[in-house]
Amino acid sequence: MSCCCALSPQEKILQDKAAGKDNPNRSKHERLFDILETFDGMAPIIDADRALLFTQSMKETEGQPLELRWAKALMNIARHIPVHIDYRQLLAGRCGTTGRYGILYPELDGDFMADALDALAEAKTAAPISVSPDVAAKVRHEITPYWKGKTFHEDLNRSLPPEVHRLAYNDELGIKTRFVVSENASYRSSQQWVLDYAKVIDRGFAGIKADAQARLDALDPLSPMDTLKKRPFLEAVIITCDAIVVWAHRHAELARSMASEEKDPVRREELLQIAERCERVPEFPARNFREAVQAQWFAQMFSRLEQRTGTIISNGRMDQYFYRLYKQDIESGAITDDEVLEMLDCMWVGMAQFTDISLSPGGLATQEGYAHWEAVTIGGQTRDGKDATNELSYLILKSRQASPMPYPDLATRIHSRSPQRFLWEIAETIKVGQGYPKLFNDEEIIPLHLAKGAPLGDIFDYTASGCAEIRMPNRDTMTSSCGQVNLGAALEMVLRNGRMKKYGEELIGLETGDPRTFTCWEDFWQAYLRQLDHLLAASYVEQCVIHHTRARHFAGPLASCLHDLCMASCMDLHTDEKIPGGIDLGFVDIIGFATLVDSLSAVKKCVYEEHSVGMDELLRALDDDFEGHEALRLRLTRAPKFGNNDMYADSIGLAVDRAAQEYCHKYAPETGLHIDIRTVSVTANVPHGKEVGALPCGRKAWMPFSDGSSPAQGADLKGPTQSIISNYNTKNWDYNERAARLLNIKFSPKCLEGDAGTEKLVSFIRVFCDLKLWHLQFNVINRDTLLAAQADPKRYRNLIIRIAGYSAYFTELSRDLQNDLISRTEQTSI
């Protein structure tokens, strides 16, 4: 009988594919599938053109103001980078060579780029990267020599106080991450970011340039600050506006010349239309839906040429900024819904080809599987607080249901008045089993940000940006990326008096005393709080140094000219000065939340309450990684665990969260930044776990921690309802120092079957909204499918799975992460 193993649509399609059947979505999405086939399964190619042109210009402009240098470099790239129009594509614009590709950012890691590329070319990883000898040689001879001594990471490495440096790195050069208080600023010039695409579509860069010119003309020639600061900023904006137009026009020329040689009349006409669009946008306002998509795409791609936003240039609220022209064209008959879907498909398949490649070991470990998050946001509320769902929201959901790719990630904003139809379509998309959409909850995010100081209209208009974070496009002003604190390490240092199993006698944390001398739970808890504060303090120091160092290395004239506040103040977005009117929202990630809570629960219960385990016995068992102590390990695992709506464990979780927020509440104000507590691990739960020996929850040494704010692997035994209530139980509602919290839930396809299953999933989502949790995402997959994919990766090459705020191909993940995903509980019902 097959009664206990229903398949998700994704699993069904993979099974059919193996049996030689075509994807049923193909007929409606011919163009998407045709383009996808040109790069499906291909290892990304490293393209060095952006890096070479950037370096060439930076060499010539030394000594000039940084924003001006950046703009000139962008102009150099715009003029000289090879342009392409892909087979069957309707959109023009890519940042590098055809196929699946990645580009380089020597301002971040130019000093060790040559060695890193050699290592990448040889590395045998699940996600290989292709580096040609020619590219490697160019990097070694033309890029690395210039950047040595000039990169951001080298400056950061020199600027960090030694006591913080040794928590962040394992080497003097600051390349090998120590995942105790790790940073990720050195492999991205900005935290995730989103552009104000509405401005690109509705005003065009000619309009933005005119605005800059007017401001330039109005400067006071006698004011030294106007001359020193505002003038270079505005000149940089003007050059950048010209640069993107130059780049677009080169695509127009290419399209025309391709059309002149094209034999197929249909394709010739398509090429001529592409040419016409590229002549019009992004210079001038878009006049129709197709132009709007092309304008958005140019802006998005050009921002990738500008800077590495940590894998993420978000797509913002696509169903809002495209809606006016969509509606206009549908009403006039200029476009059909199928043609709209085709334009969107062209954009999705373009995104799928760009892979953000990190050269640093830290970046590789924390964002596995060529992670990139171009989150498209739909739904939510309008600036005046009305439901924002429209026909385009549904079309975008439809197009993502049919797509066999993990990109782009789709974010849906839910609120208490979200229409039932919207939730139904969301549930149907979740059931496809590709891990999206993720859900963002307006009922948590809006009031919380009001408390953080956001104006109502701006927060009503927030967009997802990154894996679980949000942005207010014209209000957010902090781009520094943020640190991660290893909660498991904090606990291990309580157990080992400031030391860690992995690092032997090296004193890493505080000497909080031999735990065998603690007389009660309170002693143990106080020792934990001291270790935690020590790590948080180091993370804050790290954050402040990063924030001030970045301003000396990065400028973003494109991102800045699309930001109202930057234009008003004539300040670059990457400044470390306060941009008037801006809100600086940042965070520290706490990694291993549930692993820590379960461990504390086990210590409290077994050592201090039931006295069933002695501290000395516990320490020996942990030191032996439980070898020969299996009975003890099992006894520890029976203590109450987070994720089961059990207040014993959940009240510990609440205290853990509160302690972290209290630190921020006390010390954030003196930094001038909101550095809040985020509980989102992305894939950092794997490398952070690799730093830490066995823990009292029964987790063996070096194994992954729990992810985000999800229950530990296999610990949530009471079903998904109790799991999300536990998440609610552990939030400190009276503190606004909380930031994103990521929650993963895995369902077996069986319990979401049919309309009845969809209906129950919709109810589940409503309760998520009622509980005011920040974020929720689902994997709908059978455990057996994952095991089969491990055994036969070729056959399951296209299997998409949810990781943490993004989806990726399962077979392109490391074995460690694959196993972690398998061990997260699959929620079924009986």
Add this chain to the structure above:
Amino acid sequence: MSANALEKGVVFNIQKYSVHDGPGIRTIVFLKGCPLRCRWCSNPESQRAAPDIAWNHTLCIGCQSCVQVCPQHALSLDSQGLHKDHAHCIGCAACVHICPAAAMFRYGGESCVGDILDDVEKDSLFYARSGGGLTLSGGEPLFQPQFALALLREAQERHIHRAMESCACCPEETFLAAAELLNYLLVDVKSLNAEKHQAFTGQSNERILSNIQKVRQAFPDLKLHLRTPVIPGFNDTEKEIAAIAGFARDVGAHVYELLPYHKMGESKYRFLGKDYPMGDAALDETSFSSLQALAGRILPSSLERRE
């Protein structure tokens, strides 16, 4: 606390996020004890009214703690597995408490209505959003009549939607008293053949069928959901199913559903030290589909089988 809330009984499982037994997202409370002994029973741990001590060989780490702690010296553990001298076991559960691996465990424990409803109520948001609530199941919930009625009354006090899965093999007054407290009733009709029913379940079907008819007459608005587990070698014939579906139609069931036989309870027999009575019997998928089609012809409101 009300008298209902203090009532005690034996429960062997509380299952959250149940989505297949009654409307919406539900919590099932499984009561121990059953008057039937169906050969295909997938919950053998539900049959006896008293708690059962069981042993899961896959979890056992062989530490011998249970053997050493047993005050009756009723246990021994060797390479063949755990041996229990049932005559000497007094059910004290010392072995369960000592076992570090949870390989020795107990099916069922006594709890009071108030505590159970507190647990059920933890999901009240989910019930409110989905139209779900409490489902009593078993065993046969009405095998502990006082307790089951107290659970339903307390749930009613707390405005929780109430469903019950029953075999209807109980005194008529009990069945009607429960029905009065219910919003949704699920009953299994296994066979219309009284002798066969007796042979395969240990009880005749007369009282069952009459209880269903009585409930329908007394509570015409109560949602009645009849189900038939399709068991190979017992009722997997057109004749049997046609007769039961005809009964369901005539009695005015709102929903009728065929459930395919499955072997998911097999490991629990092993945990209890019992043999699995059905052996390798298997249900033919095609014939199940045709039986389902047959039921659909007789009763258009029949549910499609869930894959």
